[in-house]
């Protein structure tokens with residue numbers, strides 16, 4: 001009898017082996033952390049929302065020709081994915097100034113960024129996920145210049161599609177974080193998750209800077225009504241996917 005092994009436990013997900021070495025099982029937890037795990041909590045139903053939203057968005061992105069690690073969901077909080085080696089870079093795409101961009105540059109919250117800003121952060125909790133320059137990325141030899149170019153254009157392409165998708169959900173896609181991985185044949189795949197944990201999502205036509213927040217900033221900033229915001233994102237994403245026949 002095969003027994004699944006826990007391969008890795010992160011802050012929001014647990015990764016298990018399966019009978020097939022090319023397939024892994026991800027369990028999405030309700031645990032929430034912020035500020036590099038200095039703030040900890042639980043968001044009831046978060047695992048299910050993040051798994052379901054990510055699965056739907058990955059399926060839709062695949063239908064548009066964007067390769068992802070997604071296979072299927074054997075349960076609402078479990079996702080089977082292709083085994084990849086994660087590239088230890090957090091790719092952030094920003095359409096509207098918020099979060100660390102405002103804090104570090106003084107740009108006003110809500111300023112439109114056109115063209116969108118693509119940033120690379122080192123995925124290393126001990127170092128506090130520092131912002132990288134192109135030169136530092138080359139110095140660290142995490143990716144080649146060509147791979148970086150591919151990641152950048154894939155991230156911008158995903159942004160164009162996602163922005164339109166959320167527009168149809170009456171949500172502004174402020175910014176989001178992506179992770180990429182390489183499969184055994186060195187193919188670049190979109191990995192990790194796309195969810196209210198990893199995106200900033202603002203309710204359209206609501207100008208109040210606290211009321212409009214539909215993402216993990218409700219937890220980061222103690223804004224309350226976190227669970228209902230996550231559920232609302234899930235409902236709107238599922239409704240849009242249904243309209244698209246997915």
Ligand code: TMP
Pocket residue numbers: 092098099100101175176177197198199200
């Ligand atoms: P930031 O403004 O804090 O740099 O965040 C940019 C985006 O990246 C935002 O949508 C939240 C997401 N994000 C993560 O998914 N994981 C993280 O650890 C951090 C810091 C941000």
